[in-house]
């Protein structure tokens with residue numbers, strides 16, 4: 145099984161470290177092209193390689209790990225998804241530049257964290273995300289934790305919990321297997337409209353909750 149990763153920053157690189165450590169093959173991609181990822185793939189080792197976005201998107205399971213505001217640009221113009229599995233690792237937040245006026249905006253409850261919630265109206269983020277990957281089977285996962293802990297799935301005598309949710313039972317099963325193979329403890333939060341908002345940043349009740357199953 146191959147895993148493609150679109151976006152190789154904090155989330156993409158740490159997910160790749162976790163997958164590769166268990167012998168899973170990953171193709172990393174970003175906006176600047178494979179050459180810019182040479183150092184990262186060297187560090188991760190033989191199970192990682194750099195590719196174009198289209199090459200990553202052609203893998204059996206594709207993790208999307210780009211900032212919300214770049215999803216459209218990253219996924220634009222890719223071949224048809226044809227029912228393949230896409231993991232939505234994003235959160236509907238905007239990272240604020242250090243000189244952004246929103247950092248001092250009293251009406252932004254997240255200003256202190258340097259982020260701002262993106263207004264999606266009454267829709268949940270994976271419903272919006274799914275429109276960027278038409279025909280894919282979307283599973284929400286890998287989005288609820290500080291990604292710096294991902295390279296250490298086994299900790300404190302147990303397994304770190306990862307939540308997942310989705311509307312396609314078989315796709316969820318495949319992502320559950322992936323989570324388990326990577327050494328985490330998977331917890332099914334149900335459908336996208338239920339599990340997505342529960343575990344999604346910035347306001348999900350389970351977001352950032354770092355649980356370990358003993």
Ligand SMILES: NC(=O)c1ccc[n+]([C@@H]2O[C@H](COP(=O)([O-])OP(=O)(O)OC[C@H]3O[C@@H](n4cnc5c(N)ncnc54)[C@H](OP(=O)(O)O)[C@@H]3O)[C@@H](O)[C@H]2O)c1
Pocket residue numbers: 150151152153154155156173174175176177197209210211212214217218219233234235236237286287288289290291292
């Ligand atoms: N950081 C966390 O702790 C955390 C936790 C959970 C979920 N998330 C979610 O994960 C997503 C990524 O966050 P991050 O912290 O990993 O961001 P990041 O460190 O800034 O990395 C972003 C990555 O996305 C790539 N990218 C940007 N525009 C692109 C495009 N048009 N095409 C292809 N790749 C593009 C960047 O590539 P270039 O550098 O080449 O532009 C970079 O590799 C966000 O949705 C975030 O909410 C983050």
